Amino acid sequence: MSDDQSRLPMPSLSKCKSHEMWAAMTRSIEILVAFFEYYAQRAQLETTSTSSPQAKSPASSSAGAAAGASTAQGERTPTAHNKQLQNVKGQDHPTHPSMAFLQNRSISLVDMYIDNSEPSENVGQIHFSLEYDFQNTTLILRIIQGKELPAKDLSGTSDPYVRVTLLPDKKHRLETKIKRRTLNPRWNETFYFEGFPIQKLQSRVLHLHVFDYDRFSRDDSIGEVFLPLCQVDLSEKPSFWKALKPPAKDKCGELLTSLCYHPSNSVLTLTLLKARNLKAKDINGKSDPYVKVWLQFGDKRIEKRKTAVFKCTLNPVFNDSFSFNVPWEKIRECSLDVQVMDFDNIGRNELIGRILLAGKNGSGATETKHWQDMITKPRQTIVQWHRLKPE
Numbered sequence: 001m002s003d004d005q006s007r008l009p010m011p012s013l014s015k016c017k018s019h020e021m022w023a024a025m026t027r028s029i030e031i032l033v034a035f036f037e038y039y040a041q042r043a044q045l046e047t048t049s050t051s052s053p054q055a056k057s058p059a060s061s062s063a064g065a066a067a068g069a070s071t072a073q074g075e076r077t078p079t080a081h082n083k084q085l086q087n088v089k090g091q092d093h094p095t096h097p098s099m100a101f102l103q104n105r106s107i108s109l110v111d112m113y114i115d116n117s118e119p120s121e122n123v124g125q126i127h128f129s130l131e132y133d134f135q136n137t138t139l140i141l142r143i144i145q146g147k148e149l150p151a152k153d154l155s156g157t158s159d160p161y162v163r164v165t166l167l168p169d170k171k172h173r174l175e176t177k178i179k180r181r182t183l184n185p186r187w188n189e190t191f192y193f194e195g196f197p198i199q200k201l202q203s204r205v206l207h208l209h210v211f212d213y214d215r216f217s218r219d220d221s222i223g224e225v226f227l228p229l230c231q232v233d234l235s236e237k238p239s240f241w242k243a244l245k246p247p248a249k250d251k252c253g254e255l256l257t258s259l260c261y262h263p264s265n266s267v268l269t270l271t272l273l274k275a276r277n278l279k280a281k282d283i284n285g286k287s288d289p290y291v292k293v294w295l296q297f298g299d300k301r302i303e304k305r306k307t308a309v310f311k312c313t314l315n316p317v318f319n320d321s322f323s324f325n326v327p328w329e330k331i332r333e334c335s336l337d338v339q340v341m342d343f344d345n346i347g348r349n350e351l352i353g354r355i356l357l358a359g360k361n362g363s364g365a366t367e368t369k370h371w372q373d374m375i376t377k378p379r380q381t382i383v384q385w386h387r388l389k390p391e
Contacts, residue, residue, distance in 0.1 A: 124147055124150065125147045125148060130229075130237070132201075137198070142190050144186070146160060155181065161175055164191055165207045167226075170283070204229050252353030253352065259371065261378055266327050267325065267326075270322050272307060278316070279353065288311050288312065289343070292338075297333055355367050370384040
């Protein structure tokens with residue numbers, strides 16, 4: 001064998017070893033990045049949002065002690081380790097793309113579902129606990145009991161059950177058994193959500209919705225609870241007593257608009273400034289909103305305008321103006337039908353919410369007053385927030 005032949009295998013072996021070393025280094029870097037993303041995201045959420053206070057459990061119940069411990073735990077201040085992470089996030093360094101996606105998604109879910117206000121009415125409480133099986137990547141939910149639920153039946157009782165979903169996925173849902181004729185049900189049921197890595201759970205919101213079963217008509221909603229899992233330390237097996245809140249069926253968001261009318265040239269100008277807290281219509285917990293405006297005389301639609309579509313947002317900034325030619329003698333007879341829509345590439349576009357701006361028979365007192373202020377203050381721009389209506 002010649003010297004050239006004896007040296008031929010060496011470069012190939014060297015390349016192979018180099019490739020293996022590079023693959024190992026790449027894998028190590030990926031693990032470190034994932035580790036940093038998880039803990040940095042938790043630190044970010046601790047600084048940008050606060051947990052809602054948990055309702056106290058009944059003093060006579062042994063489970064109440066656990067709930068009280070959970071409440072105290074939810075109010076504790078961040079540790080020194082968490083503060084260091086917060087300081088790291090405060091520095092002006094470029095954000096990793098995957099990390100930015102996770103942060104934006106989780107924060108949007110917190111914005112949508114965190115509500116620190118007191119329930120508008122007392123519709124009872126629910127007791128449940130959470131646990132995470134790290135080895136099998138499984139979330140374990142135990143629905144224990146309800147307390148002081150309102151009566152929905154003529155007999156003065158209810159037939160309650162709990163519907164469970166992990167938002168934003170609304171298609172897959174689980175339900176407890178129905179407890180007959182009781183306002184203090186004890187379910188004691190366990191649900192397993194398999195195949196959920198801990199990082200995936202950071203973008204999920206636990207939704208517990210208590211219903212009253214009705215055999216002959218639609219089940220009545222009693223109350224619901226939203227718990228963003230990015231705010232829960234699953235390693236400590238927390239237990240919760242949560243006050244149920246009446247479902248807000250008509251919360252579609254708000255729209256900031258301005259109106260201005262110039263009698264000299266008969267120009268009516270509507271400016272769509274921005275919207276906030278729009279209702280999510282897509283499975284990703286977002287919407288693709290745009291606004292459609294109809295100028296109407298009575299019930300007759302005359303002219304239509306619409307804004308551009310804003311992708312994946314619940315707080316779009318439109319900054320768009322539309323002008324209509326309306327004679328002074330007609331200004332009290334016309335109206336503007338303003339519809340905030342969710343754009344869909346495949347199916348039909350969905351209505352998020354709407355308002356009717358009119359001097360008579362507006363969609364609400366605020367809408368009517370806005371129109372009247374525009375008439376009494378010509379050539380002035382009148383700005384007003386409006387609460388969107390579902391229909």
